[in-house]
Amino acid sequence: MNAMIDDETLDRQLREAAPYIDDEGFTARVMVRLPATRREPQWLRAVILLGVTALGSGGAYLLSGGGRFVREGMIQLSSFPIWLLLVLAFGCGLLVGAFAVIFAIRKTPEVRDVTQLRF
């Protein structure tokens, strides 16, 4: 009867043959095993982080005499020889590049999967 069965019919029969599996408490068993939720929601964490950053920045501004050190720093920097400025700029570029690479790797799921999940 099935000797001449074609791919489409076979696939359809396979789909129809796959029984729907009733939940029967499966979801509840999974939910029980989930790790506890974080207490504070995501937005609260963001607000706290922003608040602390703003407070810290304000405090630093006030303690530094209204940001005078920035002006003085710029004046000092302008008196440096050009080769030193180039070296400094190159070093900063390397540092930022290294951080960017590390961040990119950490944000790449495939790499994280390999290290954490052995996917």
Added chain:
Amino acid sequence: MELTDADLIARVLGDDDQHAFGELVRRHQSSVRGLLRQLTRTDIALADDLAQETFLRAYKNIRSFRGEAQFSTWLYRIAYNCFREDARRRKELVGVDDEQLQAEHDPQTVDPGLRHDLMHALSLLPLHERTAIVLCCQNGLSHDEAARVLDIPLGTVKTNVLRGREKLKRTLAAWAPN
């Protein structure tokens, strides 16, 4: 209006909403458990343990889901990895050849219904062909998606599907009532 998988995932990510994750589990439990039952050759207890592990891993790593594939495809990948790790632990993940499979097949116990014949024929396929058939033919994944789930080349998936189909057809033809 029913929330989409993407909406539910956004809730899990944004508010750590476990009820939203529960809804995702409810939606996908049947297909994930079905896949694992096929992989474990209908060892229901083991399949359900692995399915639980699959959803727990999915919850813990949901931030790594980028939405490029369907959520179900991502779940299948985790489920397949859970199965492989468990099989490796049990030292059972070895090449299962056709002779072994034929030895397991007892014609006296085959149910006469087509549904049972199909599922039984499917369970007799070698693991790699069975997995490809379940993913592509039963769960509707494309060959490309199945290749990503199984982490094997696309050509291998196509070959496994082709061979699996041929074997299923042959087996079903042999079982056909006179």
